[in-house]
Amino acid sequence: MTATVPMEHALIVAAALLALGLVGVLIRRNLIFMLMSIEIMLNSAGLVFIIAGNQWKQPDGQVMFIFILTVAAVEVAIGLALILQVYHHYKTLDADAVNKLRDQKT
């Protein structure tokens, strides 16, 4: 028993999640919030793969979702390790504080 909703409605949900993740990356300066927003965007990309895979009755979409899941897990592990290092060095999670590469003349 599966839902028989129009494909557009499911794609609109995925687009809304992607836009919300983009807004989260843009408006937050806390590194943990930015990482969580990137997770939301990756999840919405996976949702599009699932929708398309079920539309054409092929398992390829779910296979691609498993690969996206792998990428998300690795990205979170590396990102959180980097966040721990940033917090140890700067004692803050503000993305604006990490500016050692900035040109000193500006």
Added chain:
Amino acid sequence: MLMNTVFYVSALVAILSTVLVITRVNVVHALLYLIVSFFSVALIFFALGAPFVAALEIIIYAGAIMVLFVFVIMMLNLGQRSREEERLSLEPKMWIGPSLLAGVLFSELIYLIVYTGNTAVSSAVEITPKQVGIALFGPYAIGVELASMLLLAGLVGAYHLGAGRTSNSSSVTGDKT
């Protein structure tokens, strides 16, 4: 028909909880709403006929990845000062510009989806884990190899970053450089 209702309700819950994630000032509250968002997306997967991926979403996203976030938040020990900073950085002049730009992009996406696509109805067929497994270890075997190499690289990278030069804390692994 019942599954259609499940789809629409869980889509609404997913969008609402995601809005709450990006507007909270407390990290732990945002994390809990993110777990709700992942659960409702898993319910969308189930309603669309992908039960294996729905289980994976709950086990890996809402389970493993969120546990990583919880551990890091516990290690960072963020307090009142962090909440005050977040509250200051969330005033309207900070978020209204990016939200407008993202809203323009979102409306363009909606336009492309609604007015240029076909009006096909989502298929009423369920793709079983058996089909997924046959595809994963058949034509996509090279992708599985690449994913294993990516996981190995992530493991080495996370170990190097996590156990390397943490200056003020004693390393639990004992082999500090």
